[in-house]
Structures are given as C-alpha cells and as structure tokens.
Amino acid sequence: xxxSPVVPEKRPPEELNxxxxxxxxxxxxxxxxxxxxxxKFLVPHLSTGDMLRENVAQGTPLxxxxxxxxxxxxxVPDSLVLKxxxxxxxxxxxxxxFVFDGFPRTVAQAQYLGELLKQHGFRRPLVIHLMVDTxxxxxxxxxxxxxxxxxxxxxxxxxPPKVEGRCDxxxxxxxxxxxxxxxxxxxxxxxxxxxxxxxxxxxxxLGLLHDVDASKSVDEVKQQIDxxxxxxxxxx
Ligand code: AP5
Numbered sequence: 001x002x003x004s005p006v007v008p009e010k011r012p013p014e015e016l017n018x019x020x021x022x023x024x025x026x027x028x029x030x031x032x033x034x035x036x037x038x039x040k041f042l043v044p045h046l047s048t049g050d051m052l053r054e055n056v057a058q059g060t061p062l063x064x065x066x067x068x069x070x071x072x073x074x075x076v077p078d079s080l081v082l083k084x085x086x087x088x089x090x091x092x093x094x095x096x097x098f099v100f101d102g103f104p105r106t107v108a109q110a111q112y113l114g115e116l117l118k119q120h121g122f123r124r125p126l127v128i129h130l131m132v133d134t135x136x137x138x139x140x141x142x143x144x145x146x147x148x149x150x151x152x153x154x155x156x157x158x159x160p161p162k163v164e165g166r167c168d169x170x171x172x173x174x175x176x177x178x179x180x181x182x183x184x185x186x187x188x189x190x191x192x193x194x195x196x197x198x199x200x201x202x203x204x205x206l207g208l209l210h211d212v213d214a215s216k217s218v219d220e221v222k223q224q225i226d227x228x229x230x231x232x233x234x235x236x
Contacts, residue, residue: 019097020125110203139157152168
C-alpha cells in the first residue's frame with residue numbers, strides 16, 4: 001500500500017498543516033512511526049519505498065527501471081523519484097499536511113522539496129531524525145515481515161503476529177521484502193551513509209532537525225516524536 005488516502009472532510013481536532021520528514025537508516029523505524037503519526041492527524045503517509053514497490057508490482061515503466069536498483073540496495077535516481085513525489089503531494093488529500101517516510105534521501109531531493117513546499121505555501125517541515133546503532137538495525141531488518149494486503153509491519157523478534165505468517169488485522173500473508181535479505185543490508189547502509197546522512201547536517205543548519213533515540217520501544221519513540229512536534233509548533 002503506497003499511500004493512505006484521506007477523506008478531506010473528516011478532520012481531526014488538531015491539524016498537522018505541515019510536512020513531516022522521517023530521516024534515518026534502513027530499519028530505524030521510519031515506516032512504523034510515520035504511519036502512526038499520519039493516522040493520528042488524518043493525513044497521507046507517503047513512503048517513496050512503498051510507492052516504488054507498488055510500481056514494481058504493477059509492472060509500470062518506472063517499476064521496471066527501479067526494480068534492479070532496489071534489489072541491489074542502491075538509491076533510485078533523483079529524476080525518477082522527484083516526479084513521482086511531486087505528482088503525489090499535489091493531490092488534494094495533502095492540503096492539510098503529509099508525512100514522508102524515506103524521502104528526501106539526497107541533498108538534491110531535499111533542495112527540490114524545499115522549493116516545492118514554498119511554491120505550495122507550506123510552512124517549513126519538521127524533520128525527525130531516528131537514531132539507532134548498526135547492531136539493532138540488522139535485527140530489525142532481518143526480522144521484519146510485512147502484510148501483503150494492508151502493509152502492516154511486524155517483527156519476528158519484537159512484534160510477532162498472533163498467528164504465524166498471518167496479519168492480525170486482516171489475515172493477509174506476511175512476507176519478507178527482497179531487499180531485507182542479510183546480503184543486501186550492507187549496500188543499503190552504505191547508500192545511507194554516503195548519500196542520505198549528509199541531510200542530518202543539512203537540516204540541522206536550517207534549524208529543522210529533531211534527534212530521536214530510536215533504540216527505545218515503539219511507544220517511547222512515539223512520545224519523543226510528540227514532544228518534537230510540540231516544540232516545532234511553539235517555534236514556527
Ligand atoms: P524504503 O522502503 O524507504 O526502505 P528503508 O529506508 O531502507 O527503510 P526501511 O523500510 O527498511 O525501514 P524503516 O526505517 O521504515 O523501518 P520499519 O518501521 O519498517 O526504501 C527501499 C528502497 O527504495 C531503497 O533502498 C531505494 O532503492 C528505494 N528508495 C526509496 N525511497 C527513495 C528515495 N527517496 N530516493 C531514492 N531511492 C529510494 O521498522 C523495521 C523493523 O523494526 C520492523 O520489523 C518493525 O516492526 C521494527 N521496529 C520499528 N521500530 C521499532 C522499535 N522502536 N522497537 C523495536 N522494533 C521496532
């Protein structure tokens with residue numbers, strides 16, 4: 001499930017009204033937290049990884065280009081990702097804000113997004129930096145299973161389903177992502193360190209970065225994110 005569509009009339013009491021960016025290495029918990037935050041504010045959860053996987057599954061021209069790159073654990077070229085993101089955030093369900101998961105991932109993507117947000121009259125984004133050490137990353141990635149139907153994320157070690165191999169929500173089959181195999185984790189981490197980690201300094205310089213200790217439990221991480229959001233609201 002690439003993005004969660006939202007019914008525009010059904011608004012929560014508190015509006016998000018901004019873009020929230022989840023930044024962090026593979027397996028840090030971006031998807032887990034981004035989904036919860038988007039559901040709380042009834043805004044779309046925009047995972048570029050999910051969008052690309054959906055294109056692969058549907059056999060689109062974009063999916064055909066992205067598939068071998070993703071299987072090698074490398075980043076898909078900016079030119080392909082930027083067009084896909086632009087089209088998505090221009091849809092009306094993004095008017096009250098949205099939550100990015102896995103975007104931006106290069107400085108060029110961040111610069112493009114900055115311009116796009118300005119053009120569409122959004123305030124500056126909140127950037128949540130999920131920090132977790134490499135030992136935990138491997139456990140989280142190799143233990144992850146995803147529901148084929150609704151995209152719910154599980155972990156064999158930390159969040160197993162009630163019935164083995166089946167989603168608690170809809171009974172859908174739980175599968176492992178092809179790039180979650182142990183041998184693909186190293187190139188993914190390398191791509192993160194080389195191309196994405198510079199965004200930490202980039203957003204810090206802009207005063208938009210909030211560090212979060214992502215080694216804690218899902219609930220504790222969520223509490224840190226709530227506090228970061230309150231701080232950002234108080235500032236701008
Ligand atoms: P993408 O799908 O974005 O993958 P990723 O960034 O590698 O991140 P993951 O989805 O692996 O991890 P996550 O941080 O979301 O962790 P999760 O919440 O699932 O990208 C895949 C590929 O697509 C890329 O390699 C690239 O090729 C391409 N791509 C995507 N976007 C792109 C872009 N913008 N530009 C270019 N290319 C792009 O959690 C992981 C596990 O840990 C789960 O099992 C979960 O249950 C568990 N867990 C989570 N939080 C906790 C916690 N606090 N405690 C215990 N367990 C936890």
